[in-house]
Amino acid sequence: MLIVSGFLFGLGLWFVVRCVLIGIYTVDQNERAVKTVFGRAQRVGKTTLDDPIAEGLRPDERDRYVYPQVRVIPPGGPYFKMPWERIYKISIATTTMNMAVDLENPVANNGGSLLEAVTKDQLNTGLTGQIRYRVSEANLYAYLFAIKKPMVHVMAYFVSVLRQKIASFEAKPLPVSAADPEKGSAVMGISINDLRKNLRDLNEYMDAECVSTQARYGVLFDASLITGIDPPPEVESALAAINTAYNQVSSDISLAHAGADQKIVQSRRAVEIETLKAQAEVEPLRMMALELADLKRQGPNVLDVYVRNVKLALLGKAQQIFLGARS
Secondary structure (H helix, E strand, C coil), X not given: CHHHHHHHHXXXXXXXXXXXXXXXXXXXXXXXXXXXXXXXXXXXXXXXXXXXXXXXXXXXXXXXXXCEEECEECCEEEEECCCCEEEEEEECCCEEEEXXXXXXXXXXXXXXXXEEEXXXXXXXXXXXXXXXXXXXXXXXXHHHHHCCCHHHHHHHHHHHHHHHHHHHCCCCCCCCCCCCHHHHCHHHHCHHHHHHHCHHXXXXXXXXXXXXXXXXXCEEEEEEEEEEEECCHHHHHHHHHHHHHXXXXXXXXXXXXXHHHHHHHHHHHHHHHXXXXXXXXHHHHHHHHHHHHHHHHHCCCHHHHHHHHHHHHHHHHCCCCCCCCCC
């Protein structure tokens, strides 16, 4: 009887510890939790195709990346679970990672510091930068259960898309109104120059292409920040010389355009000045013609009288007068 009582007491104590004390849990503010019952996650009867995150998938990918929507336990507590239930907690805080990091081989990519890629003109260049990501609350099933190492897949997808874009990147053509005839210089066709001048476009392209990772792997990209594009040392010196020559040519062309524009402005101003002078000389004659026409309309002899008076005034001012002799 004593043995049975001890067994029951021990069983009760084990139940209290296992089910009551260990069965109580909480979820932090930056965490989300998923509960499994006998190894199966609790579901809500929908799939990722019913969620807006599936809009980033191509039509041929929609059947491949179909994951059930699970019931997400929000921050708070205390919550209680039974011994046959298990709680998976995952942080949804935004994380920053060097984009050159290889999670399976830490020594790859120069120890995770420089990612290599080949440009369209066959130049091997090094890329530096970071990516910001967080676990998608809308697709926790893919991150926790469907993929063994989701971040390995995410990084591999990101690197493959980035290398493909680097290999085919072309700068946007300049608008016709803003383009100069001299812009056809060979330096404008160097892909490294194009990449350096269009880092913002490259980052925006990567953000747009990586939207589907939320539906694929349960990871949401907040931003990709490619900060540096460096060619090999033997190419850097030649590229610097080309850029220096191009900048010098561009400077000379700009100075020539400025000088020509200044001469055009000066010529226009000179034409305006001479036009005003001519108008100033013509205006008195025009006014006199109007007055004479008005005098002529006053009567048949008024204009003759006016002309006689003008002659008399001129004779009064003359110092010498020459009269023609009559025969």
